[in-house]
Amino acid sequence: MTTAASQRLVIATRESPLALWQANHVRDRLLALYPDMTVELLGMTTKGDQILDRTLNKIGGKGLFVKELEAALAEGRADLAVHSMKDVPMVLPEGFAIAAISERETPYDAFVSNRYASLADLPAGAVVGTSSLRRESQLRARFAHLTIKPLRGNLGTRLGKLDAGEFDAIILAAAGLKRLGYAERIRETLSAEDSLPAPGQGALGIEILDARDDLKALLAPLNHAATAACVQAERALSRRLGGSCQIPLGAFAEDDDGFLRLRGFVANPDGTDMVYAEANGSRAAANGLGLQVADLLLTEGAAEVLKRLATAAAD
Numbered sequence: 001m002t003t004a005a006s007q008r009l010v011i012a013t014r015e016s017p018l019a020l021w022q023a024n025h026v027r028d029r030l031l032a033l034y035p036d037m038t039v040e041l042l043g044m045t046t047k048g049d050q051i052l053d054r055t056l057n058k059i060g061g062k063g064l065f066v067k068e069l070e071a072a073l074a075e076g077r078a079d080l081a082v083h084s085m086k087d088v089p090m091v092l093p094e095g096f097a098i099a100a101i102s103e104r105e106t107p108y109d110a111f112v113s114n115r116y117a118s119l120a121d122l123p124a125g126a127v128v129g130t131s132s133l134r135r136e137s138q139l140r141a142r143f144a145h146l147t148i149k150p151l152r153g154n155l156g157t158r159l160g161k162l163d164a165g166e167f168d169a170i171i172l173a174a175a176g177l178k179r180l181g182y183a184e185r186i187r188e189t190l191s192a193e194d195s196l197p198a199p200g201q202g203a204l205g206i207e208i209l210d211a212r213d214d215l216k217a218l219l220a221p222l223n224h225a226a227t228a229a230c231v232q233a234e235r236a237l238s239r240r241l242g243g244s245c246q247i248p249l250g251a252f253a254e255d256d257d258g259f260l261r262l263r264g265f266v267a268n269p270d271g272t273d274m275v276y277a278e279a280n281g282s283r284a285a286a287n288g289l290g291l292q293v294a295d296l297l298l299t300e301g302a303a304e305v306l307k308r309l310a311t312a313a314a315d
């Protein structure tokens with residue numbers, strides 16, 4: 001058994017520029033804590049990166065981005081996998097754990113356009129690119145006059161399609177744009193009222209094999225308690241509602257000195273039957289808060305919305 005100081009760790013990561021930025025960020029933080037450690041990246045291509053002509057909800061959802069990385073952990077080819085928490089399924093496979101969630105970058109969605117300064121400026125028929133049912137339902141609820149078209153691919157690809165004139169505007173996570181140095185392309189940061197973020201948006205998670213107690217101690221300093229509690233509440237809400245990217249759902253928690261406010265919504269993809277709920281609770285009870293807001297949503301109409309979505313998906 002080597003000590004942490006001289007340990008060699010391998011981080012499994014997707015090879016998109018954003019994933020590599022995130023893996024390098026975790027490596028830098030580890031090296032700052034443990035200067036004598038060796039940290040290497042193992043780049044991998046996932047199914048979610050390969051299949052770009054269909055929307056994620058049609059090809060199996062979020063799990064597509066993490067399965068290959070988990071296989072590398074299980075086979076001992078890597079010690080850690082770094083993920084955007086937004087891409088991590090609500091239920092981890094048996095034997096895996098999220099050992100740390102680092103401090104959140106901005107959680108909000110961003111409006112990006114070469115022609116218009118804000119969402120409210122878009123004229124009738126303007127074409128907005130997004131493949132997220134969460135973003136689409138919220139846009140349609142407030143701006144029924146817009147045309148929503150699918151947009152997939154990594155960040156650079158998406159900006160390229162906007163620049164090629166395929167869209168009047170696109171909606172992206174502000175966090176990814178900031179990390180990759182594209183902050184100046186954000187024309188408007190959408191508030192939580194404009195576009196409630198996705199569970200885990202803007203937060204990074206480090207996944208390990210649950211049995212690796214050695215890594216848990218080592219990674220503990222990278223965990224940010226407030227972010228971890230917010231993400232836990234958001235994910236508990238989403239999990240209770242069967243959360244996946246097949247459901248138009250948002251969940252967003254904010255931590256004010258140990259006191260959480262959690263907001264959630266569910267709607268039809270066309271923005272109708274929008275159900276919204278929120279509640280407050282202590283950081284220590286984050287999981288229960290998620291379940292509480294999920295139950296509020298269910299009793300206020302989300303149960304019917306989810307049932308209709310399930311029926312439609314089975315057709």
Ligand SMILES: NCc1[nH]cc(CCC(=O)O)c1CC(=O)O
Nearest residue numbers: 084086172173175176201202203
């Ligand atoms: N769905 C892909 C994805 N996963 C995480 C991010 C952004 C970074 C983050 O939320 O941490 C993005 C891109 C986007 O939604 O624009």
